[in-house]
Amino acid sequence: xxxxxxxxxxxxxxxxxxxxxxxxxxxxxxxxxxxxxxxxxxxxxxxxxxxxxxxxxxxxxxxxxxxxxxxxxxxxxxxxxxxxxxxxxxxxxxxxxxxxxxxxxxxxxxxxxxxxxxxxxxxxxxxxxxxxxxxxxxxxxxxxxxxxxxxxxxxxxxxxxxxxxxxxxxxxxxxxxxxxxxxxxxxxxxxxxxxxxxxxxxxxxxxxxxxxxxxxxxxxxxxxxxxxxxxxxxxxxxxxxxxxxxxxxxxxxxxxxxxxxxxxxxxxxxxxxxxxxxxxxxxxxxxxxxxxxxxxxxxxxxxxxxxxxxxxxxxxxxxxxxxxxxxxxxxxxxxxxxxxxxxxxxxxxxxxxxxxxxxxxxxxxx
Amino acid sequence: xxxxxxxxxxxxxxxxxxxxxxxxxxxxxxxxxxxxxxxxxxxxxxxxxxxxxxxxxxxxxxxxxxxxxxxxxxxxxxxxxxxxxxxxxxxxxxxxxxxxxxxxxxxxxxxxxxxxxxxxxxxxxxxxxxxxxxxxxxxxxxxxxxxxxxxxxxxxxxxxxxxxxxxxxxxxxxxxxxxxxxxxxxxxxxxxxxxxxxxxxxxxxxxxxxxxxxxxxxxxxxxxxxxxxxxxxxxxxxxxxxxxxxxxxxxxxxxxxxxxxxxxxxxxxxxxxxxxxxxxxxxxxxxxxxxxxxxxxxxxxxxxxxxxxxxxxxxxxxxxxxxxxxxxxxxxxxxxxxxxxxxxxxxxxxxxxxxxxxxxxxxxxx
DNA sequence: GTGAAAGCGCTAACAG
DNA sequence: CTGTTAGCGCTTTCAC
Numbered sequence: 215x216x217x218x219x220x221x222x223x224x225x226x227x228x229x230x231x232x233x234x235x236x237x238x239x240x241x242x243x244x245x246x247x248x249x250x251x252x253x254x255x256x257x258x259x260x261x262x263x264x265x266x267x268x269x270x271x272x273x274x275x276x277x278x279x280x281x282x283x284x285x286x287x288x289x290x291x292x293x294x295x296x297x298x299x300x301x302x303x304x305x306x307x308x309x310x311x312x313x314x315x316x317x318x319x320x321x322x323x324x325x326x327x328x329x330x331x332x333x334x335x336x337x338x339x340x341x342x343x344x345x346x347x348x349x350x351x352x353x354x355x356x357x358x359x360x361x362x363x364x365x366x367x368x369x370x371x372x373x374x375x376x377x378x379x380x381x382x383x384x385x386x387x388x389x390x391x392x393x394x395x396x397x398x399x400x401x402x403x404x405x406x407x408x409x410x411x412x413x414x415x416x417x418x419x420x421x422x423x424x425x426x427x428x429x430x431x432x433x434x435x436x437x438x439x440x441x442x443x444x445x446x447x448x449x450x451x452x453x454x455x456x457x458x459x460x461x462x463x464x465x466x467x468x469x470x471x472x473x474x475x476x477x478x479x480x481x482x483x484x485x486x487x488x489x490x491x492x493x494x495x496x497x498x499x500x501x502x503x504x505x506x507x508x509x510x511x512x513x514x515x516x517x518x519x520x521x522x523x524x525x526x527x528x529x530x531x532x533x534x535x536x537x538x539x540x541x542x543x544x545x546x547x548x549x550x551x552x553x554x555x556x557x558x559x560x561x562x563x564x565x566x567x568x569x570x571x572x573x574x575x576x577x578x579x580x
Numbered sequence: 581x582x583x584x585x586x587x588x589x590x591x592x593x594x595x596x597x598x599x600x601x602x603x604x605x606x607x608x609x610x611x612x613x614x615x616x617x618x619x620x621x622x623x624x625x626x627x628x629x630x631x632x633x634x635x636x637x638x639x640x641x642x643x644x645x646x647x648x649x650x651x652x653x654x655x656x657x658x659x660x661x662x663x664x665x666x667x668x669x670x671x672x673x674x675x676x677x678x679x680x681x682x683x684x685x686x687x688x689x690x691x692x693x694x695x696x697x698x699x700x701x702x703x704x705x706x707x708x709x710x711x712x713x714x715x716x717x718x719x720x721x722x723x724x725x726x727x728x729x730x731x732x733x734x735x736x737x738x739x740x741x742x743x744x745x746x747x748x749x750x751x752x753x754x755x756x757x758x759x760x761x762x763x764x765x766x767x768x769x770x771x772x773x774x775x776x777x778x779x780x781x782x783x784x785x786x787x788x789x790x791x792x793x794x795x796x797x798x799x800x801x802x803x804x805x806x807x808x809x810x811x812x813x814x815x816x817x818x819x820x821x822x823x824x825x826x827x828x829x830x831x832x833x834x835x836x837x838x839x840x841x842x843x844x845x846x847x848x849x850x851x852x853x854x855x856x857x858x859x860x861x862x863x864x865x866x867x868x869x870x871x872x873x874x875x876x877x878x879x880x881x882x883x884x885x886x887x888x889x890x891x892x893x894x895x896x897x898x899x900x901x902x903x904x905x906x907x908x909x910x911x912x913x914x915x916x917x918x919x920x921x922x923x924x925x926x927x928x929x930x931x932x933x934x935x936x937x938x939x940x941x942x943x944x945x946x
Numbered sequence: 947g948t949g950a951a952a953g954c955g956c957t958a959a960c961a962g
Numbered sequence: 963c964t965g966t967t968a969g970c971g972c973t974t975t976c977a978c
Contacts, residue, residue, distance in 0.1 A: 226971060237949040242973060250947070269729050273706045274649060275971035277640045278954050284704045285688060294681055298674040308664040315660055315691040318698070320705055322651060323687040325680055332684070338650045339686055340639045340706050363635050592955055603965040608957060616963070641955035644970050949978080954971105962965080 225268035234262055245271055277340060285320035286543055287341035289359055291349035293328045296461050300489060301517040302532050306347060306369065309536020317544045326355055333358040343543045346371060350412050350428035367543045369535060372430040373554070380538045380555040384431055385438035387528045387559040388486075391512060392442035394526075394561065395482050398569045400510060401448055404480040405439060405455040406469040406490050407432050414459040417472070421451050435486050435514065454480070458490070466493020467500075474501065481510060481570030488513035488520040488527055495523065495566065506568035516562060524565035531557050591634035600628055611637055643706060651686035652909055653707035655725055657715035659694045662827050666855060667883040668898050672713060672735065675902020683910045692721055699724040709909045712737060716778050716794035733909045735901060738796040739920070746904045746921040750797055751804035753894045753925040754852075757878060758808035760892075760927065761848050764935045766876060767814055770846040771805060771821040772835040772856050773798050782831075783838070785823040787816065801852045801880065820846070824856070832859020833866075840867065847876060847936030854879035854886040854893055861889065861932065872934035882928060890931035897923050 231238045243250040244259040277283045290297050297303040314321045325335045336358035344359045348370040359366055367378040410427035427433035440450040456473045458465035485491035491513030503509045513520050516529025538555050597604045609616040610625040643649045656663050663669040680687045691701045702724035710725045714736040725732055733744040776785055776793035793799035806816040822839045824831035851857035857879030869875045879886050882895025904921050
């Protein structure tokens with residue numbers, strides 16, 4: 215019953231002022247500038263408010279007036295469920311949430327139905343800025359965000375003119391990992407990557423598709439690998455690259471299967487994420503392939519489960535990335551600021567990589 | 581440079597209308613009711629908008645006018661980092677996000693600094709309703725939410741008058757688990773639970789504290805256990821109950837250590853969450869106690885990692901819970917609706933529970 | 947310490 | 963199909 219009086223808005227700041235016989239300014243001050251009133255008057259205002267069931271200034275009206283929504287929008291085009299199950303995305307989200315919390319800002323998850331191309335939600339979001347995380351560069355939602363007159367930060371995304379950016383050196387990091395494999399002696403490698411564009415392509419990705427990939431992170435990592443292996447004479451166009459639309463361990467496993475079925479000479483499986491690598495590991499085990507003796511498997515991200523398994527990978531500071539995005543957005547309103555933050559990564563050698571077996575070993579056993 | 585023109589708001593609906601020599605209604609219709617204009621005029625409006633850099637109707641102004649914010653608020657008092665690392669909370673969050681996405685509603689995470697008791701963020705959130713997840717019943721943020729004139733749904737929370745609720749039968753579920761242990765022969769049990777109130781108490785929780793716990797879920801589970809064991813003559817006041825403020829496996833481990841150190845006769849450790857149980861398992865292993873031969877350990881929630889380890893637990897549908905909360909909030913505006921949704925749970929026997937060893941076995945080996 | 951005036955930018959009847 | 967009229971509820975100079 216106490217609730218029923220809350221259900222509709224019976225009172226406004228104006229009606230409260232009328233009831234009290236004071237001006238609206240005074241009531242407003244009672245809430246926003248306590249020092250501008252006598253304590254006694256303020257007490258009276260607040261008490262009358264309670265009596266009338268006035269819940270305090272309407273947030274939306276206040277936002278309109280002050281031109282501040284007190285929230286930042288987060289655009290995650292990827293199907294929400296994947297985001298919530300990808301430790302890297304989750305780490306980013308946590309870091310961003312922490313930054314927002316620290317600044318007293320809400321975090322508004324923009325609803326994006328991956329099926330419909332409904333950009334309306336972006337226009338409907340009452341936020342002071344946007345963070346865009348890992349969406350394809352031709353995503354209409356991204357365009358919609360950029361059309362909004364609020365500051366924006368993109369993460370794991372190609373540079374957009376004048377938009378702040380946070381990310382890592384994907385190319386350099388994966389080249390370092392590639393170099394490690396090259397040093398170990400791997401020349402026949404296969405790659406498992408996440409989706410490269412908005413259309414579903416569960417299968418091999420020709421070089422052309424790799425180069426025109428719309429996901430910056432994937433494109434850049436593939437380019438880094440290609441460059442590193444080209445340096446030692448590997449013809450990249452003959453390197454099998456298997457793409458998966460869904461980002462899951464199941465995808466990693468099926469991609470590994472597809473790749474190993476097609477090319478039995480491969481000595482190393484390079485995965486562009488730890489989640490995919492976890493799946494590849496499962497498939498290797500299923501086939502009775504010992505890792506790393508028979509097959510080297512590498513990942514990217516540095517998630518906890520991969521660490522437990524000793525996965526060879528590149529660790530990136532996902533939590534920091536989220537925090538950095540939040541700070542970038544919330545800190546400087548507009549001045550000449552560092553337009554770009556590149557976070558450091560670390561190569562984790564792990565125990566899932568080793569020198570490849572020679573051809574004889576492969577055929578005649580260890 | 582294209583960005584610079586977006587940085588401030590150069591045009592408004594009114595200025596656009598003036599420029600075009602039409603009324604504001606017409607411009608508004610161009611965006612909101614395309615069928616109310618000639619296609620030609622609409623095209624002209626939209627094109628002029630682009631030329632002037634008008635980003636479309638301001639979301640906040642629209643919200644004020646339409647009295648719809650297009651977002652639901654989520655109140656998670658718990659330190660954000662814990663929420664993002666607790667699979668049960670994450671499942672709830674995912675379900676809720678899914679429900680919001682389906683309804684085209686944003687999800688606004690209310691920033692709550694656990695340190696400061698700053699309720700302002702709740703008042704500042706421009707949302708059409710709130711979901712409150714597992715906060716203490718005396719939390720000022722909860723009170724603030726209830727004071728807002730918008731519909732609210734609480735999850736894992738005691739009934740608040742007139743507020744919709746979603747949850748499970750915590751008491752019944754844990755009593756079923758207790759009965760299982762009782763049937764196996766356990767009488768000397770110990771309990772590890774999450775925090776019972778807003779103050780930190782890392783240690784034993786006397787019965788009085790258990791009964792007055794401010795976290796409904798914890799209070800109810802403890803009450804269920806107490807009731808089940810009382811029925812077979814166990815004096816609950818002598819049952820050690822260890823509380824931990826932080827919800828982590830580390831907490832579970834240290835609590836198990838504390839409990840086992842104080843009472844070496846305990847044959848079963850009942851944990852009120854899987855996360856805590858995972859920690860207890862670790863500590864048991866560290867001590868060389870075999871589970872379940874030397875010690876029975878049980879959890880609650882049904883998280884994936886627990887399932888992999890064969891943890892005896894109660895599985896609850898966390899994703900469904902989140903979805904249900906969202907639907908409850910978004911579906912019916914107010915009419916006579918089912919005020920409460922109780923989701924089913926399932927007892928998972930697992931492999932971490934067995935009959936206790938007899939006293940002789942305990943002292944003289946198997 | 948308090949009040950009057952002036953919108954913030956938009957949408958929704960209702961008339962034409 | 964288009965325009966006129968009225969606010970939504972609030973904050974904020976700037977006088978008093």
